[in-house]
Amino acid sequence: xxxxxxxGYLLLGYGAMFGLIFLYVLSWQLRRRNxxxxxxxxxSLEEEEGxxx
Amino acid sequence: MxxxxxxxxxxxxxxxxxxxxxxxxxxxxxPLERTMGEVQRIFYFHVGVAWVGMAAFVVTLxxxxxxxxxxxxxxxxxxxASVEIGLLFTFLTIVSGSVWARPAWNTWWTWDPxxxxxTIMALIYIAYLMxxxxxxxxxxxxxxxxxYGIVGFISVPITFFAIRIWRTIHPAVIGTGSETAxxxxxxxxxxxxxxxxxxATLSVLYVCLMANRLxxxxxxxxxxxxxxxxxxx
Numbered sequence: 001x002x003x004x005x006x007x008g009y010l011l012l013g014y015g016a017m018f019g020l021i022f023l024y025v026l027s028w029q030l031r032r033r034n035x036x037x038x039x040x041x042x043x044s045l046e047e048e049e050g051x052x053x
Numbered sequence: 054m055x056x057x058x059x060x061x062x063x064x065x066x067x068x069x070x071x072x073x074x075x076x077x078x079x080x081x082x083x084p085l086e087r088t089m090g091e092v093q094r095i096f097y098f099h100v101g102v103a104w105v106g107m108a109a110f111v112v113t114l115x116x117x118x119x120x121x122x123x124x125x126x127x128x129x130x131x132x133x134a135s136v137e138i139g140l141l142f143t144f145l146t147i148v149s150g151s152v153w154a155r156p157a158w159n160t161w162w163t164w165d166p167x168x169x170x171x172t173i174m175a176l177i178y179i180a181y182l183m184x185x186x187x188x189x190x191x192x193x194x195x196x197x198x199x200x201y202g203i204v205g206f207i208s209v210p211i212t213f214f215a216i217r218i219w220r221t222i223h224p225a226v227i228g229t230g231s232e233t234a235x236x237x238x239x240x241x242x243x244x245x246x247x248x249x250x251x252x253a254t255l256s257v258l259y260v261c262l263m264a265n266r267l268x269x270x271x272x273x274x275x276x277x278x279x280x281x282x283x284x285x286x
Binding site: 003004005006007009010012013014016017020021024025028031032035036038039042043045046049 | 076085086087088089090091092093094095098102141144145148149152153155156265266269272273275276279280282283286
């Protein structure tokens with residue numbers, strides 16, 4: 001008896017799983033970039049406040 | 054889990070290498086299963102991500118208890134990061150299971166007790182993240198999240214034992230010889246080796262993702278503290 005041809009599903013499964021992991025890690029990069037921008041802006045704001053007082 | 058940049062880089066590289074070796078073992082070493090064909094190879098990844106996903110929620114439970122005992126926000130960061138990564142593993146389990154189910158059960162999805170409890174568990178932990186978003190005060194947020202993480206954990210053992218408690222079409226992997234295990238199958242020695250290697254690799258992946266996620270959480274906390282300082286000045 002030959003096993004059924006399910007290789008396409010196997011590729012779909014692994015593709016989807018690694019794709020999800022990749023997208024999740026990519027979302028970190030976006031979050032990190034936004035946080036670094038916020039930090040930069042907040043630090044310059046604090047510096048400005050310090051100069052005023 | 055605070056690691057230096059160098060250690061983190063080594064961990065990242067090690068994780069990628071382990072994933073490559075694991076994939077090679079699954080595709081080239083694990084024997085072909087005769088009834089299901091190639092798609093059965095999804096099983097090694099599916100079982101691994103399911104176990105590690107549930108372990109991630111155990112970490113949140115422990116972190117919640119430790120936060121309530123010590124009041125240290127470090128435990129809150131750990132618990133929150135573990136929920137996020139646990140949810141990633143939960144989605145990976147659902148996706149891989151769904152793709153496997155299509156040729157095996159002739160459907161992408163069915164409201165079987167295991168799949169239903171699994172969905173409820175995922176929704177409970179999605180709500181955990183939503184709850185955190187809704188509270189600004191860090192200490193209040195940490196306290197609520199810790200209690201929620203402890204109470205929400207009830208869904209994890211219910212999901213794990215669903216295949217023993219209710220009549221289900223989902224196969225049991227552990228203790229297939231027992232009367233309560235339905236739809237189980239016997240694994241050959243190479244299958245067991247690949248499964249154990251997968252579980253170990255995915256555990257390392259979890260640790261790696263946690264270490265990176267905690268670094269991001271620290272940065273977010275710095276921004277939050279600075280914002281609060283400027284607003285109060």
